[in-house]
Amino acid sequence: MDGFKEIRWRERFENFEKAFKVLEKYAAIRLETEIEKAGVIQFYEIAFELSWKLLKDYLETVGYLIKSPRDAIKQAFQADIIDNGHVWLDALTSRNLTVHTYDENLANEMVKNIYELYFPEMKKLYDKLKMEL
Secondary structure: OOHHHHHHHHHHHHHHHHHHHHHHHHHOOOOOOHHHHHHHHHHHHHHHHHHHHHHHHHHHHOOOOOOOHHHHHHHHHHOOOOOOHHHHHHHHHHHHHHHHOOOHHHHHHHHHHHHHHHHHHHHHHHHHHHHHO
């Protein structure tokens, strides 16, 4: 492994961990107000952005060339770093929607998906890479 790339993914993990821990704090409780839901979505967007960049950095450390979030997710699935590639790809699509539009129904669905689908997958990634440190 390239020493610089090794350091880079570890630094990226530290940043991801900070965002993940904030999301974890709020994923444990059900929020009701619009502002609370918006906050959870924002925390998710940050954690998701850092998660795919973490995957990219990690994969590049072991020799892969990654050009996009979709590439990172697909390769991470093929390399058995993540378990449910389709959930991660859905999470990417959802994140792209929430960044560019606001709709109350979409926000409610997004919060539900964060709690039930996306956060659990993100936790698996966190646990797996935490062990590598």
